[in-house]
Amino acid sequence: MANVPEDLHYSKDHEWVRVEGDLAVIGITDYAQDSLGDVVYVELPKTGEEFAPSESFGSVESVKAVSEVFTPISGAVASINESLADEPEKVNSDPYGSGWMIKLRMSKPSEVDSLLTAAEYEDFTKAEKE
Amino acid sequence: MPDKTPLNALHREAQARMVDFGGWDMPVQYPAGTIEEHLRTRNHAGLFDVSHMGEIDVRGADAISFVNTLTSNDVTKLIDGQAQYSALTTPTGTVVDDLLVYRFAADHLLLVVNAGTTEKDWEWITSHHDGESVELNNVSAEYCQIALQGPEALSILQQLTETPLATIKYYHFTQGKLNGVASIISRTGYTGEDGFEIYASPNKAEQLWNKLLETGKMGQADGVLPCGLAARNTLRLEAGMSLYGHEIDESTTLLEANLGWICKLDKGDFIGREPLAQQKEAGVKKRLVGFEVTERGIARDDQEVVIGDHRVGKVTSGSPAPFLKKNIGFAYVPAEHAAVGGEIKIDVRGRLIAAQIVKTPFYKRSR
Numbered sequence: 001m002a003n004v005p006e007d008l009h010y011s012k013d014h015e016w017v018r019v020e021g022d023l024a025v026i027g028i029t030d031y032a033q034d035s036l037g038d039v040v041y042v043e044l045p046k047t048g049e050e051f052a053p054s055e056s057f058g059s060v061e062s063v064k065a066v067s068e069v070f071t072p073i074s075g076a077v078a079s080i081n082e083s084l085a086d087e088p089e090k091v092n093s094d095p096y097g098s099g100w101m102i103k104l105r106m107s108k109p110s111e112v113d114s115l116l117t118a119a120e121y122e123d124f125t126k127a128e129k130e
Numbered sequence: 131m132p133d134k135t136p137l138n139a140l141h142r143e144a145q146a147r148m149v150d151f152g153g154w155d156m157p158v159q160y161p162a163g164t165i166e167e168h169l170r171t172r173n174h175a176g177l178f179d180v181s182h183m184g185e186i187d188v189r190g191a192d193a194i195s196f197v198n199t200l201t202s203n204d205v206t207k208l209i210d211g212q213a214q215y216s217a218l219t220t221p222t223g224t225v226v227d228d229l230l231v232y233r234f235a236a237d238h239l240l241l242v243v244n245a246g247t248t249e250k251d252w253e254w255i256t257s258h259h260d261g262e263s264v265e266l267n268n269v270s271a272e273y274c275q276i277a278l279q280g281p282e283a284l285s286i287l288q289q290l291t292e293t294p295l296a297t298i299k300y301y302h303f304t305q306g307k308l309n310g311v312a313s314i315i316s317r318t319g320y321t322g323e324d325g326f327e328i329y330a331s332p333n334k335a336e337q338l339w340n341k342l343l344e345t346g347k348m349g350q351a352d353g354v355l356p357c358g359l360a361a362r363n364t365l366r367l368e369a370g371m372s373l374y375g376h377e378i379d380e381s382t383t384l385l386e387a388n389l390g391w392i393c394k395l396d397k398g399d400f401i402g403r404e405p406l407a408q409q410k411e412a413g414v415k416k417r418l419v420g421f422e423v424t425e426r427g428i429a430r431d432d433q434e435v436v437i438g439d440h441r442v443g444k445v446t447s448g449s450p451a452p453f454l455k456k457n458i459g460f461a462y463v464p465a466e467h468a469a470v471g472g473e474i475k476i477d478v479r480g481r482l483i484a485a486q487i488v489k490t491p492f493y494k495r496s497r
Contacts, residue, residue: 037147037360038165040450041428059479061428063164063450064360066479085426 002031002125005096009112010121011072013054016096019112020103023078027100028060028069028091031125037062039091042084044101050076053111057102060091073111075104135181136274136335144356151359152246154182159358167361168452171321172495175280175346176357176365180320180327181335184248185273186241186255190264193239197231200258200401202384204394208233213301213318216392218243218251219402223383223409227251228374230318232303240314242275244374258401274335278342278354279325279365281495286346286354287326291315295326309341320362322369322493367458368451370420370491376431376446377418377460386414386462388490416443417468420490421476423457427483429476435461436475436482442467445476451492458492459485 004010009017014032018025033039041061051057051071060067080102084090091099106112116124132155141148146157157179160167170176188197198205203216212233218226227247232240243251252268259266278287288295293306295315303316314329330338346354363373372378377387384393385406395407423429429448434441448459463474470489475482 037159038163040165041426043427061450063168063364063452064158066428066430 002029002034003096004029004031004118004122006118008096008118009072009115010118010124011070011115012124013070013072014125015069015072017072017112017115018096019109022106022109024073024075024104024106024112025100026072026102026104027095029121030095032067033092033095033099036060036067037064039088042088042091042101044080044084045077047077047079050074050107051104060088069101071104072115073104073106074108075106078103078105133182135179136332137179137181137276137339140336140339141179141356146356146358149359152182152244154245156182157356157358158360160356162355164358164360164364165452167355167357168364170355171280171323171357171361171365172453173281174352175278175282175286175325175354176321176361177339177342177346177354178277178279178357178362179275179339180277180362181274181332182245183275184243184245184251184268184270185329186243186248186252187267187269188239188241188264189237189267190262191237192262192264193237194233196259196262196264197239197241198397198400200255201229201231202389202394202400202402202406203231203392204397205231205233205239206397210235211302211304213303213316215301217378217384217389218254219384219400219406220380221402221405223385223402223406224380225374225378225382225384225387226254226380228372228378232314232316247374271332273329274332274338276328276330276335276338276342277319277321277325278328278346279319279321279323280354281324282346282354283323283325286342287315289345290341300324308338311338313338320369320371321365322371322491323365323495363447364449364452367447367449367460368453368491368493370493372418372460373447382418382462383409383414385409386416387418414465416462417465418446418460419463419468419472419487420492421459421461421474421485422488422492423459423476423483423485425484427476427478427481428457429459429461429478429483429485434477435463436477437463437467441477448476454493456492458488460490463487
């Protein structure tokens with residue numbers, strides 16, 4: 001069973017958001033990393049780039065497939081997880097921790113409210129599996 | 131509903147991720163993951179269910195001459211107990227399918243073909259049957275096929291049989307009992323490693339599979355691992371082997387695909403011989419090359435190859451290579467740009483990344 005921490009917000013594109021002040025930390029969920037398989041390459045945006053909700057901000061590649069990753073909310077990139085360049089496998093081993101991808105400075109923090117709760121996301125992945 | 135191999139229930143029990151492959155419900159990876167499956171096969175042993183492959187039995191006095199007119203390699207060179215890599219060719223020298231031809235006797239051959247093309251091949255072969263003394267049977271459902279590959283394949287398999295295996299040469303086979311099960315034991319494979327492909331009755335598949343995993347000490351760090359189609363693909367790619375529908379198909383000739391070595395133009399007539407002979411004389415216009423990506427990024431199937439300002443070809447297979455730890459691929463390029471060392475670019479979703487043409491196979495095992 002995929003791990004879905006209670007304290008995060010989720011998108012239907014399988015990203016998670018952790019709010020830290022006016023920053024939103026973003027990564028992909030345990031369910032998403034498990035579906036992808038061994039992550040071998042992560043492409044991330046540059047600091048300062050601005051994104052609207054549901055915009056592609058990069059890609060995650062496994063041996064078999066490429067998957068785009070989308071910003072659940074709007075904002076400008078405050079920092080990226082540069083360690084993923086050398087250790088992309090952190091996305092598999094610790095998707096909610098050291099496998100985080102970007103931090104956005106939120107332009108509309110209220111957008112977070114429209115994201116899925118942990119329970120809603122769990123139901124969503126169950127439905128998607130069936 | 132996709133077809134199922136006799137090992138389907140075991141794959142699901144082992145929590146493999148299943149995909150539809152050429153109309154078959156197949157494991158793409160097991161919980162260990164593609165990279166670990168790939169490395170385990172290179173370093174120890176991997177076990178593959180390849181029961182989806184098709185088998186066509188050819189018997190009769192004209193078996194050899196009949197198959198020799200349909201395929202590009204020279205069937206007359208085979209001896210009993212030997213196998214040959216070959217291709218079914220179209221009248222223009224392109225490829226209906228690639229296959230293995232097994233010779234059991236002068237009047238008995240077995241053709242092992244790709245899963246997704248078995249029906250097409252069967253139609254093609256039977257449509258060319260015109261009075262020759264051969265009996266053709268699609269016996270795909272009568273065999274399971276299991277591949278045990280890797281440096282430890284021999285020592286694992288030998289524990290299950292009294293038939294001496296070390297003396298079976300590469301691309302030769304024998305018939306014997308494995309764990310009491312009547313089997314064809316063939317020293318062939320699709321990984322670039324030493325190993326065996328085993329053909330047996332489908333109702334013995336589970337028994338053989340479980341015994342091979344147990345004998346190979348699955349669960350230990352240096353034990354055998356069951357491997358899915360994703361590892362099978364990365365292993366064959368590193369080993370520089372073609373995959374039907376990617377490097378070869380009905381739009382590319384054997385010579386363009388660098389398969390001149392299975393094109394025996396002087397063996398006598400076969401379908402497509404004349405255009406292949408002409409192309410050999412005139413030279414090919416495009417050629418399959420291997421490449422290594424030289425900057426960050428991964429080339430993928432169907433992406434375009436760019437030289438200068440020109441889009442000159444396409445990637446046929448592109449992937450990370452887990453053992454070599456490089457990003458590699460095959461692509462078709464104009465023949466004048468096919469030299470080893472040449473610089474090309476690959477259009478990776480709008481970004482041009484640099485790659486260099488390299489010799490294939492990308493990986494060669496030390497013997």
